[in-house]
Amino acid sequence: MNMTNSSQALAQVLSNLAxxxxxxxxxxxxxxxNTPVIALPPEFAQSPPFSREVISKYxxxxxxxxxxxxxxxxxxxxxxxxxxxxxxxxxxxxNTLDTIPAGKHVGPVCVIDAxxxxxxxxxxxxxxxxxxxxxxxxxxxxxxxxVLMRTxxxxxxxEPSFLNIKEDGPHSPGPSVAxxxxxxxxxxAGFGTETVGTDAGQGFLFDTPLPCHTLxxxxxxxxxxxxxNLDQLPPTGAMLITAPMKxxxxxxxxxxxxxxxxx
Ligand code: 23J
Ligand code: MN
Numbered sequence: 001m002n003m004t005n006s007s008q009a010l011a012q013v014l015s016n017l018a019x020x021x022x023x024x025x026x027x028x029x030x031x032x033x034n035t036p037v038i039a040l041p042p043e044f045a046q047s048p049p050f051s052r053e054v055i056s057k058y059x060x061x062x063x064x065x066x067x068x069x070x071x072x073x074x075x076x077x078x079x080x081x082x083x084x085x086x087x088x089x090x091x092x093x094x095n096t097l098d099t100i101p102a103g104k105h106v107g108p109v110c111v112i113d114a115x116x117x118x119x120x121x122x123x124x125x126x127x128x129x130x131x132x133x134x135x136x137x138x139x140x141x142x143x144x145x146x147v148l149m150r151t152x153x154x155x156x157x158x159e160p161s162f163l164n165i166k167e168d169g170p171h172s173p174g175p176s177v178a179x180x181x182x183x184x185x186x187x188x189a190g191f192g193t194e195t196v197g198t199d200a201g202q203g204f205l206f207d208t209p210l211p212c213h214t215l216x217x218x219x220x221x222x223x224x225x226x227x228x229n230l231d232q233l234p235p236t237g238a239m240l241i242t243a244p245m246k247x248x249x250x251x252x253x254x255x256x257x258x259x260x261x262x263x
Contacts, residue, residue: 013260020263025238027227027257028078029157035077036162038196039170041204047073072254080244080255081190081198081213081223088218095220097250104222107189108145109240109259110138111233114173118151122164123202124173128182138235143187146224146240149175153194154228163196174200180211184219191216192224192257224257233259 016022029035037047052070056062075081083089084096094100112134117124126149131141141147151173156162164171172195175183183191191198191212198212208214212223224242238261245253 017260023261023263025229025232025259025261027229027240027259028255029154029226029228031072031077031254034158036157036196037073037076039163039165041169047075050076074247074250074252074254075197075225077254078226078228078257079224079252080242081217081225081252082244082250083217083220083222084249085223085251086213086217088214089220092220095217097244097247097253100222104189105242105244107240108142108236109148109233109238110134110141110145111148111150111230111235111238113150113235115150115152115231118153118173122171122173123200124151125176125200126174126179127176128178131179131182134235141183141186141188144189145186146189146192146242147183147186148192148224148227148230148233149173149194150230150233151194152231154226154230157226157228164201168202169204170196170201172196172201174198174203175212176200177206177208177211177215180215184215184221188221190222190224192227194227194230195225197225198223223252224255227257229259233261237262 013022031050033050035050037049040046050072052068055067055069057066082095082097083092089095112131114124114126153172174193199210203210238259241258242255244255247253
């Protein structure tokens with residue numbers, strides 16, 4: 001594509017955004033004191049809930065301005081997992097938020113609808129067979145695409161059934177070990193879910209524990225957790241923009257995720 005054509009392509013997108021034939025879908029939950037946080041087994045350090053204190057609010061300490069100090073774990077709410085989050089990705093190049101090239105934050109997105117299966121079984125696992133079946137209808141997942149698993153779990157965000165913790169730990173859907181291997185073979189940008197983390201609730205018991213951390217970050221791929229509004233996306237044809245904070249040496253951060261999609 002020459003300069004004129006690429007300028008025209010972008011002008012077309014902007015004109016379609018203005019006339020409403022292309023829309024922006026926000027895949028981000030509000031972030032606040034009530035945002036659910038993952039609970040690890042008690043022997044491990046825990047991530048605190050989001051909190052804040054007022055610096056000043058139109059008062060003696062700041063008569064015309066309002067600002068807060070926030071305290072938040074990197075992996076809180078709708079958030080981005082960088083490869084350095086996991087020990088398997090610790091020595092990879094460009095594995096932290098400040099070194100991931102900007103171009104990696106814009107790309108195609110495939111949405112795999114497992115909402116019915118997840119409603120029927122809180123431990124539903126996405127498999128290579130399920131994705132291959134999806135590909136028969138929607139085409140092969142392109143290299144560099146985000147793959148998002150739709151479960152409608154985001155609709156439970158204010159309920160105990162979001163974390164869904166039972167006596168034997170959390171129960172929520174996610175990818176199987178073979179599924180994560182399959183996604184790496186497809187050379188995806190990353191994998192995203194509507195649940196508190198990218199792995200299934202019971203993923204710590206898999207033969208490769210927490211494969212969507214261990215394997216995917218070891219392969220230099222990214223994660224997105226606690227997404228919402230996936231039911232507003234087409235299976236293919238949308239563009240994803242992920243914008244985590246550029247934290248020096250950051251392993252992840254709360255993120256704003258937008259999908260640009262045909263209306
Ligand atoms: C730390 C330890 C285990 C897990 C996680 C974080 C996450 O899910 C996360 O937010 O990356 S499983
Ligand atoms: Mn995380």
